[in-house]
Amino acid sequence: MPTTAQIVDPKAVADRIIAGGKITMEEAEAFIALEQWSDILALAAQATRIREKFTGGEVDLCALVNAKSGLCSEDCGFCSQSARYETDVSTYPMMSVEQILERARQAKSFGAKRFCIVAANRGLSDKDLPLLCEAVRRVKAEVGIEPECSLGFLTEKQLLALKAAGMTRYNHNLETSESHFEKVCTTHTYRERLETMRMVKRNGVETCCGGILGLGESRQQRLELAFELAELDVTCAPINVLNPRPGTPMEENTPPSPQEVVKTIAVFRFILPKAKLELGGGREVNLRDFQSMAFLAGANSLIIGGYLTTHGRQPGQDMKMLRDLGFTV
Numbered sequence: 001m002p003t004t005a006q007i008v009d010p011k012a013v014a015d016r017i018i019a020g021g022k023i024t025m026e027e028a029e030a031f032i033a034l035e036q037w038s039d040i041l042a043l044a045a046q047a048t049r050i051r052e053k054f055t056g057g058e059v060d061l062c063a064l065v066n067a068k069s070g071l072c073s074e075d076c077g078f079c080s081q082s083a084r085y086e087t088d089v090s091t092y093p094m095m096s097v098e099q100i101l102e103r104a105r106q107a108k109s110f111g112a113k114r115f116c117i118v119a120a121n122r123g124l125s126d127k128d129l130p131l132l133c134e135a136v137r138r139v140k141a142e143v144g145i146e147p148e149c150s151l152g153f154l155t156e157k158q159l160l161a162l163k164a165a166g167m168t169r170y171n172h173n174l175e176t177s178e179s180h181f182e183k184v185c186t187t188h189t190y191r192e193r194l195e196t197m198r199m200v201k202r203n204g205v206e207t208c209c210g211g212i213l214g215l216g217e218s219r220q221q222r223l224e225l226a227f228e229l230a231e232l233d234v235t236c237a238p239i240n241v242l243n244p245r246p247g248t249p250m251e252e253n254t255p256p257s258p259q260e261v262v263k264t265i266a267v268f269r270f271i272l273p274k275a276k277l278e279l280g281g282g283r284e285v286n287l288r289d290f291q292s293m294a295f296l297a298g299a300n301s302l303i304i305g306g307y308l309t310t311h312g313r314q315p316g317q318d319m320k321m322l323r324d325l326g327f328t329v
Contacts, residue, residue, distance in 0.1 A: 067132075087246065103115075148171060265279075
């Protein structure tokens with residue numbers, strides 16, 4: 001007797017999505033259970049159809065600056081910037097505006113269209129707000145690159161100040177599903193993250209919100225995350241893959257295989273047909289030779305030039321890969 005996975009036709013589901021419909025949880029469960037490359041490639045082909053329909057051949061390129069590193073009060077089990085763990089991460093206070101601008105110029109020079117100012121915090125302090133607002137204003141005015149921020153929890157007043165300065169997008173990842181979150185972090189709740197992103201969206205700022213594969217979650221929990229992101233109607237959904245950091249509680253976690261990552265990206269595209277699916281941290285070490293496959297499975301955004309505490313590959317290699325795939329960069 002055929003399984004559910006064998007009888008769900010990805011083309012039929014893609015046709016429905018392209019016509020304005022949605023995928024069901026049952027269909028997504030069938031797709032995430034696929035094990036054979038032949039089935040996964042067929043799924044990826046339909047994910048690409050969906051991506052081409054809704055987002056065309058444009059690719060969103062974003063670079064990061066870790067503007068304040070380490071000594072974070074939170075206990076996220078994957079993060080080497082937590083003050084609770086013995087790691088080798090560099091620690092430093094908030095960069096100056098000029099330091100942030102220099103990194104923004106560098107990002108623009110290697111092709112980034114967006115520049116995200118990130119700080120290791122539970123939340124944004126009022127004393128750092130004027131500096132960050134000035135940095136956002138000058139990044140936009142002097143460098144000519146779109147500024148976004150990832151500063152942890154923030155108040156509506158702080159958000160509106162950053163928006164007035166020119167911030168167009170705010171990042172705050174859910175990281176995993178609600179059902180798995182307490183195994184990842186205990187110092188704040190999933191609901192706090194969710195409410196932060198709802199507040200961002202309510203105030204007319206683009207939302208950048210995704211998660212990390214490999215935190216010990218099940219396939220079902222990955223789907224729960226994706227459907228939550230669809231409910232939020234996020235602008236951009238970063239898909240990171242755990243690169244286990246020595247000294248953290250998750251240093252012994254086994255990340256998902258390249259096949260599993262490619263398949264998961266394809267399923268996310270079915271669930272989030274219009275979003276920018278951003279391939280982020282951990283891609284080099286976990287996808288390895290399969291990085292281009294992620295873009296043949298529905299991804300259409302990329303973090304280039306390195307991450308918060310780990311290096312990426314040379315931006316020129318990424319640009320060549322994207323051009324070879326036919327994307328407009």
